[in-house]
Amino acid sequence: MRAQASVLHLDLDAFFAAVEQRDKPSLRGKPVVVGGTGGRGVVSTASYEARVFGVRSAMSTREARARCPNAAYLSGRFEAYRATSQAVMTLLRSVSPLVEPLSLDEAFVDLEQAGLPDLEVPTVTAFAEDLRTRVREVTGGLTASVGIASSKFLAKIASDLRKPDGLVVVAPGTETALLHPMHVSVIPGVGPATVERLRRAGLHTVAELARVSEEELVQQVGRSLGQALHQLARAEDDRAVVPDRETKSVSVEGTYEHDLTDRRQMEAIVVRQAGEVARRMKANGLSGRTVSLKVRMYDFTTLSRSSTLPAPTEDAATIARLARALLADLDTSGGVRLLGVGVSGLADWVQEDLFATASETEDADAADTDPGQPDLPELLELEQAGARPRGTTWSPGMDVVHDEHGRGWVWGAGRGVVTVRFETAETPPGPVRSFPADDPALQRWRPPVEDPPEPQ
Incomplete structure (x- = not known):
């Protein structure tokens, strides 16, 4: 410390x-x-x-x-x-x-x-x-x-x-006084399964954990987590603040309030993220060769794995297949607080993946149907040109603008009807109106793109 x-x-x-x-x-x-x-x-x-x-x-x-x-x-x-x-x-x-x-x-x-x-x-x-x-x-x-x-x-x-x-x-010197009365679950990586193991050993608080030897903790929960628990229970942590470097890639990631421990749930999230990355790439006419997986563990350790294809792709099934394979190679038993999928090595051409299986295609279709992540730009070039392509999906919360009523957001949609509440951050709560889903007066709204500053 x-x-x-x-x-x-x-x-x-x-x-x-x-x-x-x-x-x-x-x-x-x-x-x-x-x-x-x-x-x-x-x-x-x-x-x-x-x-x-x-x-x-x-x-x-x-x-x-x-x-x-x-x-x-x-x-x-x-x-x-x-x-x-x-x-x-x-x-x-x-x-x-x-x-x-x-x-x-x-x-x-x-x-x-x-x-x-x-x-x-x-x-x-x-x-x-x-x-x-x-x-x-x-x-x-x-x-x-x-x-x-x-x-x-x-x-x-x-x-x-x-x-x-x-x-x-x-305040310096008060770390253990704050930490020791807390339940063991306050320590990153101590999920329900580990809590139960520690409970069976009579360990409920961090103070009780701190009195146990490292060797005993390793026997209880394994070497990696046992060593981490031994250190953190004593408030020992010397990790530096390390700035992240930006990379040229398209990626989607999510941080979760409770550590993820269910492997199937993590796979489902990764598949949905892969579908979202694919949609963003298609919207911008991009493809990429390197699929990467980012995993931030319970102890804030960040693991990155990548796999490079022989040719660029923007296919959701291909990205999902590689991301799932990368996840399978990682030990996530301690708990995961962040998952992310990205594609780099960007290009402006695509070679179809001839080896995607039917099940992988179904995974990608599931991601396209319900990404489980924030809605991202779709068909960007068409919309920036002012054209709304046929079949636009009106997602709940989406920003829209109507020729007569002005700006608002999608309250709900279905059965050929879209309902909009007309209000913005700068207005009072606004009225609700419904329109045919193909009403040409209704468009998706995007904030104006700011011009870069003039060189000095």
């Missing part, structure tokens, strides 16, 4: 749902669920109003609807999330050069590089309060929970303690 509390963890509260509530006045203060909206969908984010009913990320949409039938179920708007995330990450990088994004909605910041006069508790507390205020300003009102401690592990735990919109600073 560091001698001072100089690692900050920032987590945007219920991020996807909060962006939807920000942009849709009629949903403010109401339960909102973002993710796949079909029968095989997966919840990506639930608002705090929906969490009261037991809805959480990685839950099937079917179960979420049973628990909270009156929530607004939205397919998501990745462009809005990405733009908001970029604003936050730009802010964080303006205060420290060492920013490690974990996903669109959370990041570690190294305060040793932030130019503070000192790293005493009052100084970092005032800094964090100001940072949270600036986050609200750049995001249009979104809140963030922040934890500051002497390690990544403790900073992450601290940011979870007073959600939403909370701040906890763990």
Whole structure:
């Protein structure tokens, strides 16, 4: 651990749902669920109003609807999330050069590089309060929970303690006093199966865990997890804040509030992500040779695996097949908090994959039917040209504009009818109108593309 509390963890509260509530006045203060909206969908984010009913990320949409039938179920708007995330990450990088994004909605910041006069508790507390205020300003009102401690592990735990919109600073020397009374499940990687193993051994709290030797823990839960538990139970964590480098690729990833341990569920998520990546590539006329899988484990260790094809592809079945094979080679028994699929080595031509099996094609079709992830651009070139292709799918939550009524969002669609609520982030809750699904006056709306700045 560091001698001072100089690692900050920032987590945007219920991020996807909060962006939807920000942009849709009629949903403010109401339960909102973002993710796949079909029968095989997966919840990506639930608002705090929906969490009261037991809805959480990685839950099937079917179960979420049973628990909270009156929530607004939205397919998501990745462009809005990405733009908001970029604003936050730009802010964080303006205060420290060492920013490690974990996903669109959370990041570690190294305060040793932030130019503070000192790293005493009052100084970092005032800094964090100001940072949270600036986050609200750049995001249009979104809140963030922040934890500051002497390690990544403790900073992450601290940011979870007073959600939403909370701040906890763990003073140096108090780490174990905070950590030891907590249940063992607070440690990353300790999922239901491990909790049960530890319970049978009489270990319920972190303090009880800390009194056990490393050898005994290895016997109980295996070498990798046992060694990690031995260290973390003593608040020992010396990992550095490492900035991520951007890569030229098309990728989709999701972070889950509860660690994933079900292998079949992970495979389903990877297949849906592969379908989403394929849709984005097709929309932009791209293909790629290298399929990559990103897995962030329970202890924040990030694993990346890739496989390169002899020729570029943008076929969902091919991408899903390779991503599933990469996942099969990884030991995910400790729990997974982030999954992502990407394609790099981009090209503007495609060679059809002649070796996809029927079952793989069915997997891709399932992904196309219900991605389980935020809705991303489809048929971009046509829409940017102002043309709406025949058969456009109106997804719940999608931004639209009507020639007469102006801007709004899709409330629901089906049986040849699309229902729109006409409101934006800057207006009061608006009226609801229904139209034929092929009404030429109704178009998908996208924010205007900003021109790059003129060279000085």
